[in-house]
Amino acid sequence: ASGHEVVGVDVDAERVASLALGKAPFYEPGFDDLLADVVRDGRLRVGTDVSEVAGCAVHFVCVGTPQAADSAAADLRFVDAAVDSLLPHLGAGDVVVGKSTVPVGTAERLAAVVGAAAPEAVLVWNPEFLREGHAVDDTLHPDRIVYGVPAGPAGVRAAERLDAVYEAALSRGVPRILADYPTAELVKVAANSFLATKISFINAMAELCEVAGGDVTQLADAIGHDARIGRSFLNAGLGFGGGCLPKDIRAFTARADELGAGEAVAFLGEVDRINNRRRERMVELATEVLGGSVSGRRVAVLGAAFKPESDDVRDSPALDVAARLGEAGADVIVTDPRAVPTARVRQPRLAFTEDLEVALAGADVVLVLTEWRQFRDLDPVRAGELVARRTVLDGRHALDRTAWESAGWRYRALGRA
Numbered sequence: 001a002s003g004h005e006v007v008g009v010d011v012d013a014e015r016v017a018s019l020a021l022g023k024a025p026f027y028e029p030g031f032d033d034l035l036a037d038v039v040r041d042g043r044l045r046v047g048t049d050v051s052e053v054a055g056c057a058v059h060f061v062c063v064g065t066p067q068a069a070d071s072a073a074a075d076l077r078f079v080d081a082a083v084d085s086l087l088p089h090l091g092a093g094d095v096v097v098g099k100s101t102v103p104v105g106t107a108e109r110l111a112a113v114v115g116a117a118a119p120e121a122v123l124v125w126n127p128e129f130l131r132e133g134h135a136v137d138d139t140l141h142p143d144r145i146v147y148g149v150p151a152g153p154a155g156v157r158a159a160e161r162l163d164a165v166y167e168a169a170l171s172r173g174v175p176r177i178l179a180d181y182p183t184a185e186l187v188k189v190a191a192n193s194f195l196a197t198k199i200s201f202i203n204a205m206a207e208l209c210e211v212a213g214g215d216v217t218q219l220a221d222a223i224g225h226d227a228r229i230g231r232s233f234l235n236a237g238l239g240f241g242g243g244c245l246p247k248d249i250r251a252f253t254a255r256a257d258e259l260g261a262g263e264a265v266a267f268l269g270e271v272d273r274i275n276n277r278r279r280e281r282m283v284e285l286a287t288e289v290l291g292g293s294v295s296g297r298r299v300a301v302l303g304a305a306f307k308p309e310s311d312d313v314r315d316s317p318a319l320d321v322a323a324r325l326g327e328a329g330a331d332v333i334v335t336d337p338r339a340v341p342t343a344r345v346r347q348p349r350l351a352f353t354e355d356l357e358v359a360l361a362g363a364d365v366v367l368v369l370t371e372w373r374q375f376r377d378l379d380p381v382r383a384g385e386l387v388a389r390r391t392v393l394d395g396r397h398a399l400d401r402t403a404w405e406s407a408g409w410r411y412r413a414l415g416r417a
């Protein structure tokens, strides 16, 4: 969209085939239109053969850095493999740009790998801050652009090359922060840690509201008026999930431990525990309203994606709660406007439907776990005609309590008495 000629390489042939047709292999609002445009006019070519990158001057590495199977640390094998695969194709003056979220120290290690194979190529660490569901806008209109570069003229030249890539945003005055490698890597994990901490802070207040009889939404509104605190990322409820915040705070903790600075970020362990307690509390609340046992009871779960406007179910709080209820013997049916196909793969033992009314039919309790507009706009009168019992648990403070109670529903929410 910024007028560059781009070659995209992925090892997943199915994803590549979909992209080549101008169709994203995931749901992201606004992305398909943009993709179809650039594929049609030849500005984006995609393939599985890395040799296609020969002749490119700037090489972005944006592969996954998931949590390792056997520890809290990040699994860097995809980043290592992607960088290795580029090495034979690097030319003098090329810039390799790390975008993946990595433990501090990774850039310096990879810079040595790049430097050994192509002495005149330079590695820049350029973390990504986009949010799923807002990826197009966040990419075209970033809040800031951060470059981690090596000291000296090579770093300055590489930054200038990258400036040409980001010219559209930079010319509009988007701040550009030139830093060393560790600072750039830490900026990324610090930002995600702060966001996760904000969410767990308000969820800790929600726990207090529950026992003291307060209302956490009102509390968030009130403290959010203080400009030093701000209202954003203070939505209490089922907590954070997805492919980033949970694994990033864990990887940060693991890396800090390795560096002997574990104590500095020990609070992130608490952030994670508060977050997990929200899921447990939702299961408890469902059990409580069903009279002490969920076994054999029909539970309608509204939401499978980790957030609205996404079909991503990685570490989804909603799907996790659905699975826990299923394991406890409930007859669970999950619905989601976009994430049923991805959720089915992850939780094949649960029942799914794309039809909201089918999900509601005969339910003993309705759980709203992802705040899609379709669920916010649900008519409580119509919903009440479909269910067996009018009990709703609002896991995201998405519903108008008064309207639901007026329609005869018993309404319960996390963080409200």
Ligand SMILES: NC(=O)C1=CN([C@@H]2O[C@H](COP(=O)(O)OP(=O)(O)OC[C@H]3O[C@@H](n4cnc5c(N)ncnc54)[C@H](O)[C@@H]3O)[C@@H](O)[C@H]2O)C=CC1
Pocket (backbone or CB within 6 Å): 009, 010, 011, 012, 015, 062, 063, 064, 065, 078, 081, 082, 085, 099, 100, 101, 102, 128, 129, 130, 131, 132, 243, 244
């Ligand atoms: N998803 C998001 O919203 C954001 C993600 N990030 C970071 O960006 C990175 C990527 O995240 P996602 O896109 O969510 O991961 P993902 O796992 O959804 O996608 C990674 C892609 O890399 C491909 N891949 C793996 N090895 C490869 C190789 N050697 N060569 C070429 N392609 C290869 C995979 O097939 C896959 O299509 C992670 O480090 C993440 O923390 C940062 C900001 C936002």
Ligand SMILES: O=C(O)[C@H]1O[C@H](OP(=O)(O)OP(=O)(O)OC[C@H]2O[C@@H](n3ccc(=O)[nH]c3=O)[C@H](O)[C@@H]2O)[C@H](O)[C@@H](O)[C@@H]1O
Pocket (backbone or CB within 6 Å): 101, 128, 129, 130, 131, 132, 133, 192, 195, 199, 232, 233, 234, 235, 236, 237, 238, 239, 240, 241, 242, 243, 244, 245, 306, 307
């Ligand atoms: O590193 C990443 O990959 C990205 O991680 C997050 O983006 P994302 O995971 O797409 O989604 P968020 O909007 O941050 O939401 C994360 C989770 O927190 C939850 N959340 C968010 C806000 C809030 O107030 N309360 C709350 O529970 C959401 O429901 C969701 O489960 C960050 O917001 C991005 O800046 C970052 O680039």
